[in-house]
Amino acid sequence: MLTPKYKTFQEAVESLATSPTGGYRFYSTSSEYVEYSFPEFSKRVQGVSSGLWKQGVRRGDRVVVMVHNQEKAIRSVLACMLMGAIPVPAVAAEGSANLAFQEQLAHILRITGARVVVTDVEGGELFDHLRSAASDEL
Secondary structure, three states, rough: OOOOOOOOHHHHHHHHHHOOEEEEEEEOOOOOEEEEEHHHHHHHHHHHHHHHHHOOOOOOOEEEEEOOOHHHHHHHHHHHHHHHEEEEEEOOOOOOOOOOHHHHHHHHHHHHOOOEEEEEEOOOOHHHHOOHHHHHHH
């Protein structure tokens, strides 16, 4: 039986944050990519986590993550997990100003009880009262 190296997700993240080698590579649709060392990416995740904390998100709270950009979406989900919040992934559809989209998001918020929405969706200003300061950290 395989014995886990770390007891918690947070231990694993903290360990990787000090690793002098390796990192993450995120590709865009145009085959371009951005790379981060483990410490650099950890700092960015902690920045989002800090923004969520400032918005009142605490352990066990649900956070809707509706982000187009792969790197930003992963950073947001990891930030939630790091602080013990529950990420609720949602499709970042275009045309957030349309009624069907608004109704879909309202339904997601109702059934999950999410405290905030982290989004980069155009038209997200419709949800300013729900959006997180963590979006600024993205």
